[in-house]
Amino acid sequence: MNGFALPAWMTGANSRALAAPALIVMMLAMMVLPLPAFVLDVFFSFNIALAIIVLLTSLYTVKPLDFMVFPTVLLVSTMLRLSLNVASTRVVLTEGHTGPDAAGKVIEAFGHFLIGGNYTVGIVVFIILTIINFTVVTKGAGRIAEVGARFALDAMPGKQMAIDADLNAGLIGEQDARRRRTEVAQEAEFYGAMDGASKYVRGDAIAGILVTVINIVGGLVVGLVQHDLDFAGALKNYTLLAIGDGLVAQIPSLIISVAAGVVVSRVASEQDIGGQLVGQLFAKPQVLYVTAGIIGGMGVIPGMPHVAFIMLAAILGGGAYLLAKRARMALEAVPVAPPAPTTLPESEEATWQDIAPVDTLGLEVGYRLIPLVDKAQSGELLRRIKGIRKKFAQEVGFLSPPVHIRDNLELRPSAYRIALKGVEVGAGEAFVGQYLAINPGMVSGTLPGPATTDPAFGLPAVWVDGAMREQAQAMGYTVVDAGTVIATHMNHLITTHASELLGRQEVQQLLDHLGKESPKLVEDLVPKVVSLSILQKVLQNLLAEGVHIRDMRTILETLSEFGPQTQDPNDLTSMVRVALGRAIVQQLFPGASELSVMTLDTRLERLLMQAMQAGGTDGAGMEPGLADSLTAQAEKAVRQQEQLGMAPVLLVPAPLRTLLSRFLRRALPQLRVLSHAEIPETKTIRVTSLVGGQA
Template identity: 60%
Template sequence: MKGMTDLFGPDSWLATTDLKIMTGPVLIVLILSMMILPLPTFILDLLFTFNIALAIMVLMVSMLTEKPLDFSAFPSVLLFTTLLRLSLNVASTRVILMEGHTGPDAAGKVIEAFGEFLVGGNFAVGLALFLILVTINFMVITKGAGRIAEVGARFTLDSMPGKQMAIDADLNAGLIGEPQARQRRKEVAQEADFFGSMDGASKFVRGDAVAGLVIMGVCIIGGLAIGILQHGMAFSDAAHTYTMLTIGDGLVAQIPGLVISIAAGVTVSRVNTEQDVGQQMMGQLFSRPRVLMMTAGVMGLLGLVPGMPNLVFLLLTGLLAGLGWWFSKQEDLAPEGSPAQTLLPKSAAQSSEASWDDVQLVDTLSLRVGHRLIQLVDARQQGELITRIKSLRKKFAQDMGFLPPVVHVRDKLELAANTYIISLKGVEIGRGEVFPGKWLAINPGKVTHELEGTAAVDPAFGLPAIWIEPNLREHGQIYGYTVVDASTVTATHLNHLLHQHAKDMLGRGEVQKLLDKLGPDSKGLVDEVVPKLVSLTVLQRVLQNLLEENVSIRDMRTILDALAEHGGVQQPPDVQELTAAVRVALGRSIVNQLFGNKTELKVIGLDFNLEQVLMQAVGNGGALEPSLADNLMQQTTLTLKRQENSSEPPVLVVPNKLRPVLSRFLRRRLRQLTVIALSEIPDDRTLRMTNVIGGKPK
């Protein structure tokens, strides 16, 4: 007795072992044993009835789950149900061939009911019904589900790098924490595993339909031979008996198979989890009280149909209803957050009240790519674009004097496959199309030979270009093209847009960080200027004016010195006048950025008469007459072309009073033109007017 107590007591091995772990192996052993060992007809009836109930339960679960991972064990369930049907077919075929001569109930009441009652005892009708069910299952439902799984697997695998990059971007931006990022990465991997599993699992159902046809032929032909040759039955009697038994056997197997196929068509499931298959099946299939109750109701109605084995159906109905009631009580008693609660879908939790966690802020700077461009930003596929973006952000910070925002890179399936979009504060500022694996040959205007390829336009500067194959790269360089790969095209476009929209990326936070970076040595200067002489907002606007004309703000000490000198002259301070004063202080830096170390500056000038007209127009209110504005734009365009043809910088030098007006007016259409004031040129540099607007070049 003590040994028995030790074995079955509350602290025994059997009591502490999770029986769910043994579910999978036990089921496999039972299914295999049915293929080998003969089964009594009552057991066959019970197993066929259980097979029908299991198919209905799977269908109910697949229709009630709210997301794919709620029923991740489905492919494994599909395998087990297919093996169960095949094992029952083997067991029933053995009984039909051995005992079929004894009468229509030789293989049990369930097969007899399906063969006699459902088709009215007409084996021709039964045969037609069986073939129709097999055709529907094989050609329609299973084939469609398999195709969906195949396409879903391909697109899911293609989008995985983009989804993982989106998770990394959200993590780097601080929108999610490390545990959330880890969970989201796990779900992405599980989703990909699911589609791959479903693609293979759909082949089980198709194979089951083919096996059903083969088993049907074996039963009919083998039954006729055994009945006539071994048992001396007449041909008509043998044909009717064995055909009806075979049709009943086929229908009782194919109807659940059809139900399972429908469930496969509407379910997204089976991914790798931390549970084995047995735990998944027990935890997800038998722990939903609503499913058990609904299945019990359906089985109860079937058990009340005349001609059905009422005892078996009603017995299973009571069992399912009891399990459903028991699981319902367990769910009510389980504390919030316990495993019993987490096994069930929580629609109430999913439809909770909105909170600030639901607010998604706009990314300051983002890059969205089509699915064929994911390889450019995926390091595992030797994508170099992320590295290039990091480098150009660092180069921009070194050149312009502040750090641009992080570029959030994500895939966007709505985009064309080779298209990318660059957005600033949620608004698109640039779009392009690139082709990984090809090279863009950009025509700078002096090529000696045409290349074969796809005509395009350089997205950064609008130059004509051609997408060529890699083997033409050297030819393009020889012919005078500028040849770059897809990553370089995208990075160059992004870099161009960063400089073009630098003003919009400089916020109050960046300005404060610039002041903090000056350190304790400049604290007195900072305190004198901000906020005593100028506010942080005025300083931000001055810096934005400089960035708008591509002037670096690295020399913050010089900028603050100029503001300290001129900031208190006028109250409230005039931003344009302060900008002009700061530009004069930064004159050497501006000129060096445009001309390098050259002592002679070859620039564009204004004709004396035109200069006087413009000075008078500015003095009268700053607005140019339409005719004067059109004439000025046309002459500037022609002069700018002459300046570029002579390979000189496109720089226009004007009097201080004209510089702000002409810069705003001309740069709207001629962004490559730089307008500087005479006072911004250092004394050690000399000017030479190589081209004159409104007159002949000197």
């Protein structure tokens, strides 16, 4: 207004940033500069208000991370109390001879109204408050924070692996994964900070005792020596001031300690402390009925306070009756559907409509797993399957057929079955309400529960109850719920059988999609150069060997170039792989300039070339002894490669690649066979093991 504007440092975020430095400077000034009694009253009142604000904030906090600044508040409030102790001690010792209001009205009020003006009572009350704060509240909160910090740090690897598993399964996005990783790190830092900050409160309690004793002794010396007071008068005057000063500091300290205990002792939930207390402590009318009976029985015993016990029993009994009545009314309000009339269906003639087509992808569940796939019950598995299909389309390059879900009463209640074109390709069990603790190979202990294996990757695992989830994560297990178990298993099977999911309809949809951007490329290729069936076979060959088909433009351009020369799908696949060499290497060795691979022994390579010339690319001319030796040597080399933490990749001459890939795929599905022609010139090769060196 009128051209006047506040400076930039006094507005917005800058002013809030100056709050903390200003508070620290103010506390340091209170330790050095003398303060009048009125200013002490203001600061003591602010200290009490701050303690109440912190306590109420902790009670209404849902998660500990919602009050992440609490350790810093704990430190600042402790320093504020100590600064006030120093400032009030100066006033007590210099002006205490003038009367009980020398250090302000707040200390006088605590000295008179709370302890009745009796310094003996004040000393007892002060010692009791200090013992409660030091030995009970602060020590317990510090112990919980210490244990919580240790468990949070131990559970970090398991939680990070669970986040990575959800991200890989398409259940969450990159932004959600980044947020959850940040929360995991912040949780460990919070409990560690709380463990350290609780030491400040314990030190504050000890300092309060020492400051009070020093005030009493120092006041007696000052009153007797400097102001010529009698011993009784000096003892009463300075003791009341010292005890009032100590109580003004210890009561906010006790409140802050209770708040710290509330924050670190609560279990994660979607309710605040008040909602949890009312919802869990007074939720069962049977408990209130029994308690009312016991309290009422105690009230009729001679010598007991009859009115208090019987009145409390009546209140508890009335509350139990209201709870039971409310639950009964809620149950009666649920509408009951009338039974459907039972009519015998008329027999009909068989028609072509009775022949149901076989689902490409199917999921059958037992009746206990129905809540996971029921839309009416917000089945989480439905959402996860949508995420799996979306992630599959983004990574592999085509949209998989929809998953048809139905219940099957022939299965065990908690069993499920995954079918591909009507044939079972995977099965397992998942227990709703329990968690599968998967052992990634570096756990620190064992868990009670039925031992099993992870259905997707075959890792050892244990089904545990929800109460054991945090403990399992702390021991290094990867803990997932029942829906995630099924979703991960399905994602693994869909990726493994990608070549079988790519039918002609999916290939035509791919061409239609690409034709919107490159209509001439599609028009000149199919069916002029290659037929739709040959294109489908080439794409299936790529998928069978784990090569993604996202780069359809390169695939079609390569087929357009070599299609006039040959119509053999295997030869065309080899040419396409060479064109996709950079993408294949990037998929197997992300970001690496040096490729650690396995190669064939020269003698074995020569024998395989002779076998291929005799029997073709299907390996029919390979002798049984040579085949067994090749398989055994390859398995040994793959184990060595995996123990070194490297991808099992076998580098062979181009003529042998198709033969070895087909032959070794059944025994070693994780092995990838590359030819020299597929390696980009910018990459260097390092041979880590030799296959067939002993053949």
